[in-house]
Amino acid sequence: MPMxxxxxxxxxxxxxxxxxxxxxxxxxLVSTGLGPVYDGFGHFLLSLEDLLPLLALMILGGxxxxxxxxxxxxxxxxxxxxxxxxxxxxxxxxxxxVFVSTLLTIGLGIxxxxxxxxxxxxxxxxxxxVATLSGQSTGIALAGQAGSVLMILGSTAALFVVATLxxxxxxxxxxxxxxxxxxxxxxxxxxxxxxxLMLGWQLRG
Amino acid sequence: xxxxxxxxxxxxxxNSLFLxxxxxxxxxxxxxxxxxxxxxxxxxxxWKQPTSLGQPLRLTPVFPTxxxxxxxxxxxxxxxxxxxxxxxxxxxxxxxxxxSIEGLEAFATDVLLRVEHADGKIETHLIKPxxxxxxxxxxxxxxxxxxxxxxxxxxxxLGIDHLLFVLGLxxxxxxxxxxxxxxxxxxxxxxxxxxxxxxxxIQLPAAPLNAVIALSILFLAPEVVxxxxxxxxxxxxxxxxxxxxxxxxxxxxFASGLASLGLPHDEIAPALLLFNIGVELGQLAFxxxxxxxxxxxxxxxxxxxxxxxxxxxxxxxxxxxxxxIQRVSLLFFR
Numbered sequence: 001m002p003m004x005x006x007x008x009x010x011x012x013x014x015x016x017x018x019x020x021x022x023x024x025x026x027x028x029l030v031s032t033g034l035g036p037v038y039d040g041f042g043h044f045l046l047s048l049e050d051l052l053p054l055l056a057l058m059i060l061g062g063x064x065x066x067x068x069x070x071x072x073x074x075x076x077x078x079x080x081x082x083x084x085x086x087x088x089x090x091x092x093x094x095x096x097x098v099f100v101s102t103l104l105t106i107g108l109g110i111x112x113x114x115x116x117x118x119x120x121x122x123x124x125x126x127x128x129x130v131a132t133l134s135g136q137s138t139g140i141a142l143a144g145q146a147g148s149v150l151m152i153l154g155s156t157a158a159l160f161v162v163a164t165l166x167x168x169x170x171x172x173x174x175x176x177x178x179x180x181x182x183x184x185x186x187x188x189x190x191x192x193x194x195x196x197l198m199l200g201w202q203l204r205g
Numbered sequence: 206x207x208x209x210x211x212x213x214x215x216x217x218x219x220n221s222l223f224l225x226x227x228x229x230x231x232x233x234x235x236x237x238x239x240x241x242x243x244x245x246x247x248x249x250x251x252w253k254q255p256t257s258l259g260q261p262l263r264l265t266p267v268f269p270t271x272x273x274x275x276x277x278x279x280x281x282x283x284x285x286x287x288x289x290x291x292x293x294x295x296x297x298x299x300x301x302x303x304x305s306i307e308g309l310e311a312f313a314t315d316v317l318l319r320v321e322h323a324d325g326k327i328e329t330h331l332i333k334p335x336x337x338x339x340x341x342x343x344x345x346x347x348x349x350x351x352x353x354x355x356x357x358x359x360x361x362x363l364g365i366d367h368l369l370f371v372l373g374l375x376x377x378x379x380x381x382x383x384x385x386x387x388x389x390x391x392x393x394x395x396x397x398x399x400x401x402x403x404x405x406x407i408q409l410p411a412a413p414l415n416a417v418i419a420l421s422i423l424f425l426a427p428e429v430v431x432x433x434x435x436x437x438x439x440x441x442x443x444x445x446x447x448x449x450x451x452x453x454x455x456x457x458x459f460a461s462g463l464a465s466l467g468l469p470h471d472e473i474a475p476a477l478l479l480f481n482i483g484v485e486l487g488q489l490a491f492x493x494x495x496x497x498x499x500x501x502x503x504x505x506x507x508x509x510x511x512x513x514x515x516x517x518x519x520x521x522x523x524x525x526x527x528x529x530i531q532r533v534s535l536l537f538f539r
Contacts (some may be wrong), residue, residue, distance in 0.1 A: 034362050035313055069503050161498065168501030 007056040024164050036147030040154025043142070044162075049198060050134055056108035056191045057130050058163055058182055060097075061123065063115060069167030075124065076163045080132035080138075081156040087139025088148050099202050100106025102135055105195030112188025115181060234461055235356065236306070236316035237267055242323040247275070251290040255314055261287045269302035271295050274395045305338030317352065319472075331442050332353055338406070353463070357483020360459060361491075366418050366528065367455055368491055373425030373521050374497050375445045377432055388492060390445040394452025395459055396481055403459030403477045409457045416532035418458050418497055421451040423525030429518040459484055 033183040045051065054076070061072030108130070111118075118126070138155055173180045237253040254261045276292040296301070299320065306316050309332065316332040320341060330339045331352045361367060374391065379385045401407055424447075428440045440447045463480045502509075 034359060038362065066506055070507060073505060073507075161494065164501045164505070166497055168504040172504050 025026070025063050031156065036150035037154035037157070039147075040151030040156075041158045042143075042154075044138070044155040044158040047138075047141075048194075049105070050137055052191055052194060053101060053104035053108050054134055054159065055166060056105065056112050056188060057127060058166035059112050059170050059188065060108065060118075061127070062167035062172065063112070063181065063184060064118065064120070064123060066171060069118060069171055071120070071124055072127055073160075073163045074165050075127050076131050077139050077160040078158055079128055080135040080159055081152065083132045083135025084139040084142070084152045084155065085149065088143040088152060089137045091139075091143075099199060101137060102198045102202060104133065106192050106199065107195075108168060109188050109190070109192025111194055113185045113192060114188075117189060214288065235314055236262075236264055238306075238317075239321070240293070240299065240315055241321045242299075245323055246295050246533045247298070248272075248293040248295060250289070250291045250293050252291075253283075254287040254289065256287060262314070263308045264312070267305045268293060269295060269299065269304065271297045271302070272299075279388040289348075300342035302341050303338055304341060306332050307337075309337035310334050313363070315356070317356065321393050343507045350475050350479055353479035354483040354486075356463070357480040357485075358487045359483075360480075361484045361487030364458070366422060367458065367488075369422050369521055370418075370425065370451065370455065371488060371491060372495060372517065373422060373429060374444055374448055375492065375499075376517055377441055378426065379441075383444065384496075387445045387448045388488075390486060391448040391452040391455070392488070394449045395456030395484075398453045399458025399460045399463075399481055399484075400477060402457050402527060403463055403473060408460070412459060412532065412536050413455065414457055414461075416536065417454050417527060418451075419525055419528035419532050421454065421525075422521055423529050424451075426522030426525055428520050429521060430515070433514065433518070 036066065057076070058072050061068045138152065142151050142155075170184060174184070211327075215272075236255045237251070239251040241249045241251075243249050250266075252266055254264055256262065272293050272295040274291055275294040278289050278291040281288045296440045304318070309316060312334060315334070318332055318339060320328045320329040321343075322328070328342065329350065329352045332339055366413075371388075371391065374387050375384070378387050402409075425440075428438060431438055432441055463476060
């Protein structure tokens with residue numbers, strides 16, 4: 001089977017496997033004292049378990065060039081917003097396995113550290129998949145909170161900022177000094193390492 | 206109506222609904238509660254209850270149970286606050302006691318608490334809606350004068366109208382030198398009027414001031430459109446001049462977050478300095494963010510469709526117009 005066809009199937013299989021473990025997700029809310037929009041902004045930036053896989057995805061997008069970087073910036077925030085809003089408003093009792101984010105962190109960290117070229121279609125499916133799961137996770141955490149819609153809009157604004165700056169930064173760095181790609185790969189291995197630590201804590205209970 | 210017009214109109218409606226909150230939040234001034242220990246365990250209380258549209262917010266200081274009023278409360282109505290004065294007798298003093306503001310959770314405003322102890326020690330707390338109570342004489346909670354820095358950052362973060370004006374300036378300026386000149390000009394201008402308003406206790410009436418601030422945003426929107434059309438105007442050629450003139454007015458707006466507190470004389474200078482630094486830090490963070498985003502768009506080589514390019518100008522225009530109408534109407538139909 002050609003490589004560009006195996007990626008979407010692998011990703012879909014991973015999604016199905018994760019969906020078979022309905023455990024509860026952790027809620028961790030940030031209070032900035034500046035209202036729900038800023039609370040949502042802070043929630044996104046300070047929730048490392050949600051931020052790290054998205055960060056890895058954005059680095060991966062930037063490492064794949066302008067088109068993939070643009071794809072990450074333009075696809076990730078709206079899909080994430082939709083997933084978060086639908087979950088928070090229509091599926092308030094929904095749950096996700098606690099280790100979804102952890103496995104995503106490990107997997108995406110490894111992809112960055114390997115620096116293997118992926119077809120654009122595969123990367124797009126990966127973006128859609130991660131955005132949906134991550135959005136769901138935030139939707140679950142914020143469901144039932146006062147001002148949850150505004151908090152989600154604030155989180156989306158933060159995501160849009162990060163999804164614009166990170167791929168652009170990676171592209172800029174890569175074009176100036178190609179050897180700096182190694183630094184990106186090291187960063188990817190750190191992300192995977194953090195994911196493994198988180199998995200260890202979760203398995204330990 | 207074609208698709209492009211439809212999308213632009215949708216953006217205007219969305220922006221108006223989503224961002225209009227900023228205007229409302231910005232109207233609210235912080236409350237101020239001062240307790241001065243004149244003789245041991247006897248406190249003079251000054252409570253400046255903030256108002257919204259002329260009505261006092263339902264905020265009530267809740268003193269420790271060991272405290273009893275030793276004089277009747279006297280009230281005075283000021284343009285932006287209701288001032289209450291009374292005397293309080295606390296059998297065990299206030300050290301280690303908890304003080305809270307009832308009803309604060311319901312409002313997007315803070316209360317600045319200042320306690321002057323008999324030994325000359327001063328403690329300052331910023332009481333927020335998320336945690337409307339403080340433990341007095343607690344070194345962990347008291348941030349002293351740094352509270353004013355926080356207040357400044359909060360004031361600019363919630364002052365969506367000020368940030369939109371800065372965004373308008375950023376969209377007009379053509380090069381880095383002009384950018385530095387324009388932002389510096391805005392900073393100098395609003396610092397001048399912030400200082401005048403606070404030190405000389407000059408306050409412009411809030412309603413017309415807010416209306417003119419809204420008008421300054423509306424004024425910039427057509428200029429942004431002119432920039433995209435390749436046209437020229439005085440504002441486009443010399444944006445620093447417009448930044449300076451409107452900056453003077455915005456400074457009076459910033460001052461509303463500090464001048465209305467009525468701080469003691471010896472507290473005004475450090476409070477003004479830290480508050481202004483807080484405002485500048487918030488503004489600088491916003492400017493850096495916008496410039497970084499513009500640079501990132503260039504690196505990613507994004508070819509925005511025409512309607513998407515127009516969104517910032519329409520956002521400025523629609524919100525500026527809405528706030529202007531809203532605030533001017535408040536002058537006549539309050």
